[in-house]
Amino acid sequence: MQFELTKEYLSDLKEALSTQLDSAIISDINNLHPADIAEILDNLSNEEASLLFGFLDKEISSEVIIELEEDVREILLEKLGAKEIAEDVIENMDSDDAADLVAELDDEKKEDVISFIKDAEQASDIVDLLNYPEDSAGGLMAKELIKVQIDWTIPKCIREMRKQAEDIENVYTIYVVDEREKLIGTLSLKRLLLAPAKALVKDLYKEEVRSVKANQDGEEVAGIMEKYDLVVLPVVDELNRLIGRITIDDVVDVIKEEADKDYQMASGISEKIDSDDSIGLITRARLPWLLVGLLGGIFGALVINQYEDQLQIYPEMALFIPLIAAMGGNVGVQSSAIIVQGLANNSLGFDSLFTRLGKEFLVAMINGLVCSALILVYAILYKDNTDLAATVSIALVIVIVFAALFGTLVPLILDKYKIDPALATGPFITTMNDIVGLFIYFGIGHVMYNVL
Amino acid sequence: MQFELTKEYLSDLKEALSTQLDSAIISDINNLHPADIAEILDNLSNEEASLLFGFLDKEISSEVIIELEEDVREILLEKLGAKEIAEDVIENMDSDDAADLVAELDDEKKEDVISFIKDAEQASDIVDLLNYPEDSAGGLMAKELIKVQIDWTIPKCIREMRKQAEDIENVYTIYVVDEREKLIGTLSLKRLLLAPAKALVKDLYKEEVRSVKANQDGEEVAGIMEKYDLVVLPVVDELNRLIGRITIDDVVDVIKEEADKDYQMASGISEKIDSDDSIGLITRARLPWLLVGLLGGIFGALVINQYEDQLQIYPEMALFIPLIAAMGGNVGVQSSAIIVQGLANNSLGFDSLFTRLGKEFLVAMINGLVCSALILVYAILYKDNTDLAATVSIALVIVIVFAALFGTLVPLILDKYKIDPALATGPFITTMNDIVGLFIYFGIGHVMYNVL
Numbered sequence: 001m002q003f004e005l006t007k008e009y010l011s012d013l014k015e016a017l018s019t020q021l022d023s024a025i026i027s028d029i030n031n032l033h034p035a036d037i038a039e040i041l042d043n044l045s046n047e048e049a050s051l052l053f054g055f056l057d058k059e060i061s062s063e064v065i066i067e068l069e070e071d072v073r074e075i076l077l078e079k080l081g082a083k084e085i086a087e088d089v090i091e092n093m094d095s096d097d098a099a100d101l102v103a104e105l106d107d108e109k110k111e112d113v114i115s116f117i118k119d120a121e122q123a124s125d126i127v128d129l130l131n132y133p134e135d136s137a138g139g140l141m142a143k144e145l146i147k148v149q150i151d152w153t154i155p156k157c158i159r160e161m162r163k164q165a166e167d168i169e170n171v172y173t174i175y176v177v178d179e180r181e182k183l184i185g186t187l188s189l190k191r192l193l194l195a196p197a198k199a200l201v202k203d204l205y206k207e208e209v210r211s212v213k214a215n216q217d218g219e220e221v222a223g224i225m226e227k228y229d230l231v232v233l234p235v236v237d238e239l240n241r242l243i244g245r246i247t248i249d250d251v252v253d254v255i256k257e258e259a260d261k262d263y264q265m266a267s268g269i270s271e272k273i274d275s276d277d278s279i280g281l282i283t284r285a286r287l288p289w290l291l292v293g294l295l296g297g298i299f300g301a302l303v304i305n306q307y308e309d310q311l312q313i314y315p316e317m318a319l320f321i322p323l324i325a326a327m328g329g330n331v332g333v334q335s336s337a338i339i340v341q342g343l344a345n346n347s348l349g350f351d352s353l354f355t356r357l358g359k360e361f362l363v364a365m366i367n368g369l370v371c372s373a374l375i376l377v378y379a380i381l382y383k384d385n386t387d388l389a390a391t392v393s394i395a396l397v398i399v400i401v402f403a404a405l406f407g408t409l410v411p412l413i414l415d416k417y418k419i420d421p422a423l424a425t426g427p428f429i430t431t432m433n434d435i436v437g438l439f440i441y442f443g444i445g446h447v448m449y450n451v452l
Numbered sequence: 453m454q455f456e457l458t459k460e461y462l463s464d465l466k467e468a469l470s471t472q473l474d475s476a477i478i479s480d481i482n483n484l485h486p487a488d489i490a491e492i493l494d495n496l497s498n499e500e501a502s503l504l505f506g507f508l509d510k511e512i513s514s515e516v517i518i519e520l521e522e523d524v525r526e527i528l529l530e531k532l533g534a535k536e537i538a539e540d541v542i543e544n545m546d547s548d549d550a551a552d553l554v555a556e557l558d559d560e561k562k563e564d565v566i567s568f569i570k571d572a573e574q575a576s577d578i579v580d581l582l583n584y585p586e587d588s589a590g591g592l593m594a595k596e597l598i599k600v601q602i603d604w605t606i607p608k609c610i611r612e613m614r615k616q617a618e619d620i621e622n623v624y625t626i627y628v629v630d631e632r633e634k635l636i637g638t639l640s641l642k643r644l645l646l647a648p649a650k651a652l653v654k655d656l657y658k659e660e661v662r663s664v665k666a667n668q669d670g671e672e673v674a675g676i677m678e679k680y681d682l683v684v685l686p687v688v689d690e691l692n693r694l695i696g697r698i699t700i701d702d703v704v705d706v707i708k709e710e711a712d713k714d715y716q717m718a719s720g721i722s723e724k725i726d727s728d729d730s731i732g733l734i735t736r737a738r739l740p741w742l743l744v745g746l747l748g749g750i751f752g753a754l755v756i757n758q759y760e761d762q763l764q765i766y767p768e769m770a771l772f773i774p775l776i777a778a779m780g781g782n783v784g785v786q787s788s789a790i791i792v793q794g795l796a797n798n799s800l801g802f803d804s805l806f807t808r809l810g811k812e813f814l815v816a817m818i819n820g821l822v823c824s825a826l827i828l829v830y831a832i833l834y835k836d837n838t839d840l841a842a843t844v845s846i847a848l849v850i851v852i853v854f855a856a857l858f859g860t861l862v863p864l865i866l867d868k869y870k871i872d873p874a875l876a877t878g879p880f881i882t883t884m885n886d887i888v889g890l891f892i893y894f895g896i897g898h899v900m901y902n903v904l
Contacts, residue, residue, distance in 0.1 A: 010802055165646065170642075252700070312767050315764050331738075
């Protein structure tokens, strides 16, 4: 029974909602997976979404709400009072999801909601988690976990687990702690299950355990889980006491978001947007880089203006302005993308800056000479003007080499000063290379026509 | 004991390897995590890597080899005979990793290696898995899993699991099948552990189970696991019989690779490369798009050539060529990026093409008018030439709107014809918009100066 959202389903549902009759399609909604229900809600209008949300069972609605897109969730939560949010939505949630949801509320409602949570331990867990930045290990972790003490027997373990496991849907690992709550190892369910009845935890547990501190960066956490193929990672405080655990599904979201963000930056989009965001939001995300491009274009005009006399005498120089600008931009984007991606994946290795630039120089020289030879042949054949042909091809090699070195250097420098190197991709590097490329082109043209 | 690879460690290790003395740093290598050892090998020269690989314990070396970058793995496997690969490396591997490794060998060595595998079941599993395309569910799955029959008792379950679980490091879920091997549900280890001794599988298992068919696409599998927050996903054949399972760590790799590939395409890089790949490979990955840019530049020159007379009379039109070209390119990349990302994340929703283009038109109009107003003010103030100012600002709005619509349409069309829409990003869309932008600019200039 695997659901797939179709256009037909959506229009049937919309019709059922508009007639307000209690039709089969609406009453069946509670049989779908929460992630499917969330997908449906994301594709409805605000009114339809609120209406449908009212038909959901309590336990399901809390699972649905954490899967929603943030803007849809905001709309739905607005319609609920603080008491309803605390008692109907949050009560069934894991601490990490609950804290994420509470963090999205405005300050006043936040306090109200927390004060309405009945389970004191859950409330305290949430308040605890709210202290960590969203993108830190603490912000990603949940408090729910199973821990046993090193000197317990297996039957005692199982008894304790029965108590602890009640609220926990998936148990991946059992953590082993000492009497001071310090994390000292793990015990797999498999070993526990296959153990002789008289065994002790200390006979079965695995001493080696990888953990992160609560203040470590989310991207770092993602890198560790990816590198070591971990499904769950324990989080400890400064004294190495176990305080939570991060599961891979939350980290997959971090990985996706990082990749999406870098992609959007490289494409000249400055805020995270989806195609179904509002026109205002999309415009706001796109305008800044267009203004950078505009400014670049004005600088370009100034550069050309410098050489206006030259252009009046040799107007054919204008023909290759777009080519020079485009090639500088393209090469710069290529070079910076390799560096930005290497930094993001932590795969740049230990080459020195000198080695890296040297390699980039060689690649650029090869590509530059190939392109330059082609354009030389073209310009000689079709323009019958060797001065112009020489100017374009010499300028092209220099522009390509410059753009490659510049595209390599800028993200490395930004990274060194803890600025997101993705800023150096896309429109920024293209614009810079446009301007410098024009300087190089007209400078060489000047030498060619006037000096030689 | 969390290892971090540093420059110092690497140079100490390189020195130890060059002196060939059995130093502490080399003998300690077996205490590191296989993923760390792989990272070290990736950063050594081929000779150093081969040398160090020889110091690894057998069980560790097989775990290390699957974590290596492909080019390093290739070098190391070349030095090993088919018998060594079969007996030392593959014997300790899970079926999915073993099949991936065998798939990388050339055909002759592939057969030799398979013939040397002692465990007949493992050999048959590998041969089986080799039939599936690398990026399908079958290509991602492993054969190792725990399955129990619906009518078994719990003690029988545990006895059977003891046998089956021997080779399986992490057990996430126990699959429940009927007498014909058809997948009918799952049983969590937690429930099994907490169950009363006399329970039967049929009392405890969960009937609902999400599965994929072996021929489903890897990206689709990734989407399902991401959407439903799954750690492991069973794979069935056409008759719904359980044939394998896919774990999230392999899917994380698929997600990363997809994102990296789209990013590189958008940056004008046509093959997957790392910054430490060879100069030849990097050049080959970058040259194709540069040639597209070059061709675009030549077309641009042809367009301008059409208007050479006009340019001779109004040379100041040349000033804004880079601006028009750059803005068209930037807007086109923004628009196409939103569509490509929406397609990749399956988040485009159900808006009609008409709605989508209408929205894009509005966003482009706003951005276009803002940019155009700014450039109008600038051109009037500094160039004191209202004809030029009007030409540039009118052309700019039209170019921005055209580029936005074009950037939206092209990836949607490519996707419709099952061509990777990421092709439409980066240099391709930039180049196209450069050329069309020049047409629009000079066309409007022609009307302005000659007709009005």
